[in-house]
Amino acid sequence: AQSVTQPDIHITVSEGASLELRCNYSYGATPYLFWYVQSPGQGLQLLLKYFSGDTLVQGIKGFEAEFKRSQSSFNLRKPSVHWSDAAEYFCAPNTGNQFYFGTGTSLTVIP
Amino acid sequence: GAGVSQSPSNKVTEKGKDVELRCDPISGHTALYWYRQSLGQGLEFLIYFQGNSAPDKSGLPSDRFSAERTGGSVSTLTIQRTQQEDSAVYLCASSFTGGNLAKNIQYFGAGTRLSVL
Numbered sequence: 001a002q003s004v005t006q007p008d009i010h011i012t013v014s015e016g017a018s019l020e021l022r023c024n025y026s027y028g029a030t031p032y033l034f035w036y037v038q039s040p041g042q043g044l045q046l047l048l049k050y051f052s053g054d055t056l057v058q059g060i061k062g063f064e065a066e067f068k069r070s071q072s073s074f075n076l077r078k079p080s081v082h083w084s085d086a087a088e089y090f091c092a093p094n095t096g097n098q099f100y101f102g103t104g105t106s107l108t109v110i111p
Numbered sequence: 112g113a114g115v116s117q118s119p120s121n122k123v124t125e126k127g128k129d130v131e132l133r134c135d136p137i138s139g140h141t142a143l144y145w146y147r148q149s150l151g152q153g154l155e156f157l158i159y160f161q162g163n164s165a166p167d168k169s170g171l172p173s174d175r176f177s178a179e180r181t182g183g184s185v186s187t188l189t190i191q192r193t194q195q196e197d198s199a200v201y202l203c204a205s206s207f208t209g210g211n212l213a214k215n216i217q218y219f220g221a222g223t224r225l226s227v228l
Contacts, residue, residue, distance in 0.1 A: 049214075099146075104153055
């Protein structure tokens, strides 16, 4: 069965520190990969996506993600976190006929 | 409007009542999705509309849930005889579908927070 795992339910980082949010998936074939962010009281917004080619993709707000086929992972990273990055982050593999989102990772940023 | 609009933003109802949640997608978007987000859970897919095709209802949790999309635009999610476990945020998204469906970027509304007392 297809599944997506975000093992970190909640992460707290200091402003200016680096960040990595993990995402692992289990699919028969490599899905297209998305990360979305949800700010409090808002809907989800696309951060970045991976379809093919360069396995390191850049997104908005200074985020990047790296696709590692051997590990079935698509981890999200940011070198220096800003207080405004506090939000819920969702990994979303997509095969086109199923729509899966991970359970999300809640990010708290402390000054 | 410029984005996906959902109404109401909050809905409080009594157990056993029916509720209707509305979604206005982005103009020109042919695909529309409904999701349910419960506390501490990810997004649970409910239903998907694509143009004039029959909707994908595979995610609807029970026959109390139904949705329609009129004129290929506005959609209404109806929950009949609401139960307390229906309390959640209901999110709507739309996308412009061209080519590979799996590449569609979904644009989300802010959601409707449903509370069943």
